[in-house]
Amino acid sequence: MATTIRETVASLRRSPLLAGLSSLMVGLALFVLGLFSLAAYNLRLALETVEERVEVVAYLREDLRQVDLDAAVETLETLPGVEEVRYLSKPEALERAIRDLPEIAEVSTDLEVNPFPASLEVRFLPEGRTTETVEAVVASAESLPAVEDVRYGQEWMERLFFLRRIGGITSLILGAAFATVATLIIGTAIRIAVFARREEIYVMRLVGARDSLIWRPFLLEGAVTGLVGGLLATLLTWATHQSVFHFLFELSWIPTSWVLSGIGIGVVFGILASNLAVRRYLKEV
Amino acid sequence: MIKLLKVTKEFPRTGAALKGVSLHVPKGAFVFLTGHSGSGKTTTLRLIHMSDRPTDGEVRVSGFSSLRTSRREVWKVRRRVGFVFQDFRLLPGRNALENVAFALEVTGCKKPEIRPRAQRLLSQVGLAVKSGSHVHELSGGEQQRVAIARALASEPLVLLADEPTGNLDDRATRGVMDLFWEINAMGMAVVMATHDLDLIRTYPEARVLELDQGRLVYDSSEDAGRG
Numbered sequence: 001m002a003t004t005i006r007e008t009v010a011s012l013r014r015s016p017l018l019a020g021l022s023s024l025m026v027g028l029a030l031f032v033l034g035l036f037s038l039a040a041y042n043l044r045l046a047l048e049t050v051e052e053r054v055e056v057v058a059y060l061r062e063d064l065r066q067v068d069l070d071a072a073v074e075t076l077e078t079l080p081g082v083e084e085v086r087y088l089s090k091p092e093a094l095e096r097a098i099r100d101l102p103e104i105a106e107v108s109t110d111l112e113v114n115p116f117p118a119s120l121e122v123r124f125l126p127e128g129r130t131t132e133t134v135e136a137v138v139a140s141a142e143s144l145p146a147v148e149d150v151r152y153g154q155e156w157m158e159r160l161f162f163l164r165r166i167g168g169i170t171s172l173i174l175g176a177a178f179a180t181v182a183t184l185i186i187g188t189a190i191r192i193a194v195f196a197r198r199e200e201i202y203v204m205r206l207v208g209a210r211d212s213l214i215w216r217p218f219l220l221e222g223a224v225t226g227l228v229g230g231l232l233a234t235l236l237t238w239a240t241h242q243s244v245f246h247f248l249f250e251l252s253w254i255p256t257s258w259v260l261s262g263i264g265i266g267v268v269f270g271i272l273a274s275n276l277a278v279r280r281y282l283k284e285v
Numbered sequence: 286m287i288k289l290l291k292v293t294k295e296f297p298r299t300g301a302a303l304k305g306v307s308l309h310v311p312k313g314a315f316v317f318l319t320g321h322s323g324s325g326k327t328t329t330l331r332l333i334h335m336s337d338r339p340t341d342g343e344v345r346v347s348g349f350s351s352l353r354t355s356r357r358e359v360w361k362v363r364r365r366v367g368f369v370f371q372d373f374r375l376l377p378g379r380n381a382l383e384n385v386a387f388a389l390e391v392t393g394c395k396k397p398e399i400r401p402r403a404q405r406l407l408s409q410v411g412l413a414v415k416s417g418s419h420v421h422e423l424s425g426g427e428q429q430r431v432a433i434a435r436a437l438a439s440e441p442l443v444l445l446a447d448e449p450t451g452n453l454d455d456r457a458t459r460g461v462m463d464l465f466w467e468i469n470a471m472g473m474a475v476v477m478a479t480h481d482l483d484l485i486r487t488y489p490e491a492r493v494l495e496l497d498q499g500r501l502v503y504d505s506s507e508d509a510g511r512g
């Protein structure tokens with residue numbers, strides 16, 4: 001192992017520019033992953049709080065009959081995923097509107113009729129907060145004779161999901177691009193390292209050294225490259241988090257397990273990339 | 286200990302370098318492998334070292350068959366087969382001791398034993414006083430001795446030598462040959478490729494194999510058997 005470490009250090013010192021560039025590329029690839037994780041994690045936190053408030057509001061007809069109302073409540077309450085169905089009468093709706101927006105009070109006293117419709121508010125169980133159950137409730141509510149109109153937060157939720165998907169795809173493309181460049185540069189670095197050690201490798205094979213002993217320094221070099229890249233990415237992501245936090249808006253830092261996984265991905269990637277290069281270039285010497 | 290069974294070796298562009306060669310080198314033998322340039326001497330030694338595999342036939346070295354020894358396991362064969370060359374192939378950046386120590390290190394010798402064992406090997410080849418000299422400070426004969434010490438590092442059963450005296454003057458040649466006989470006397474087989482017939486005649490006790498265009502055309506041991 002001491003030999004392996006010595007060879008690896010020697011190799012890294014032989015071509016510090018390439019070693020640095022390899023790490024930088026791995027770092028950039030992982031930085032993209034880090035930014036995506038940061039965004040995805042915060043979005044997930046935001047969605048969790050929003051999801052707790054997921055509800056469907058069914059506005060009721062003016063000429064509502066009590067039987068239709070009872071039937072509507074009963075129908076909606078028995079649907080899967082529904083926690084409760086609350087009836088909000090016209091006066092209650094007006095009251096709530098005034099509470100939310102006091103100016104309405106002044107206007108409404110002048111009004112002969114109350115413009116706010118009665119409604120049924122459907123709340124969901126935690127496990128019922130999925131697009132499918134929500135849509136099933138909406139469809140059912142729309143078909144009820146008591147119901148005039150149905151509103152729910154689906155549109156902007158979909159937009160959020162859409163944004164997340166766009167972000168994911170962009171990160172994937174950018175990350176893949178950096179990873180490809182990283183693979184190429186690691187390949188070049190390994191090739192130079194193999195070439196610089198070709199005489200030693202020749203003698204090792206001649207006298208019967210195990211293959212693993214020949215490979216190890218190169219794989220360790222890849223692992224070090226990946227590790228440095230991972231740490232660099234962590235630093236960049238953290239710096240981004242800090243500036244956004246201080247100058248733009250509050251942002252949560254990603255969990256430590258995510259950070260460690262990211263660094264782990266870097267190390268594994270470094271080993272795989274150098275393995276690929278070693279396989280290829282050891283044949284040439 | 287070494288067996289070639291109807292070995293044929295073809296190269297993509299140059300065609301067959303060996304054509305159905307069968308031979309047996311028993312433990313402790315001293316064999317000269319001779320023949321014109323291009324007759325297949327180097328190819329034969331490389332097949333025994335499993336640096337190359339036969340296109341057809343089988344090479345057996347101390348229980349390892351070329352048909353069944355995977356590339357992962359080939360190091361086991363190499364440790365039983367020492368190899369020296371006309372051009373020595375030492376590591377230029379290191380001194381004599383370090384060249385031998387490197388071979389010990391990469392073949393799994395324990396750290397504290399490396400230096401003393403390398404010293405002992407250099408003494409064995411008569412080069413103890415030059416152990417600190419760098420490769421470029423050594424004469425051809427001395428470099429070949431370092432190469433022999435390196436080849437002995439894994440305590441092989443056979444020493445292959447490909448024109449080991451090709452770059453040496455008469456005195457150095459004699460020195461190296463004496464060393465080979467010493468090593469042979471300790472029980473190690475020696476297979477030496479050379480086209481120096483005068484040199485071969487100096488050692489009538491050795492067995493001589495002659496190759497011609499990839500075929501084994503003469504074996505002195507069969508001669509003796511018949512005559």
Ligand SMILES: Nc1ncnc2c1ncn2[C@@H]1O[C@H](COP(=O)(O)OP(=O)(O)OP(=O)(O)O)[C@@H](O)[C@H]1O
Nearest residue numbers: 296297299302320321322323324325326327328329
């Ligand atoms: N790696 C190779 N690729 C293609 N052809 C080869 C290769 N090695 C050897 N040969 C061919 O095989 C034949 C035998 O070569 P080999 O080196 O075994 O001869 P040799 O007896 O050692 O000759 P010399 O005395 O000149 O060293 C030659 O015709 C040579 O061209």
Ligand SMILES: [Mg+2]
Nearest residue numbers: 326327328447
């Ligand atoms: Mg030859």
